[in-house]
Amino acid sequence: MDNKIELLxxxxxxxxxxxxxxxxxxxxxxxxxxxxxxxxxDDEDQDKAVFTIYRT
Structure with a gap:
C-alpha cells in the first residue's frame, strides 16, 4: 500500500x-x-501564511 502524499x-x-x-x-x-x-x-515573513493542498 502506497501512502505517498502529493503536493498539489x-x-x-x-x-x-x-x-x-x-x-x-x-x-x-x-x-x-x-x-x-x-x-x-511563512518562515521568512511572520505576517504571511502558507496554504498548501495535498492529495493523500
Whole structure:
C-alpha cells in the first residue's frame, strides 16, 4: 500500500487570525476525497501564511 502524499498547490497569503478555521472545515469536509490542507506561518515573513493542498 502506497501512502505517498502529493503536493498539489501552495500559495502565500497575508496571515489572518481565523484562517485555520477554513483549513479545518476543508479537511473535515474533503478528507473522503483524499485531499488534505495545511497552513503554516511563512518562515521568512511572520505576517504571511502558507496554504498548501495535498492529495493523500
Amino acid at each position: 498547490s501552495t500559495i502565500s497569503l497575508k496571515h489572518s487570525e481565523d484562517m485555520y478555521k477554513i483549513v479545518n472545515v476543508l479537511n473535515r469536509t474533503l478528507k473522503d476525497q483524499d485531499l488534505m490542507f495545511g497552513l503554516a506561518l
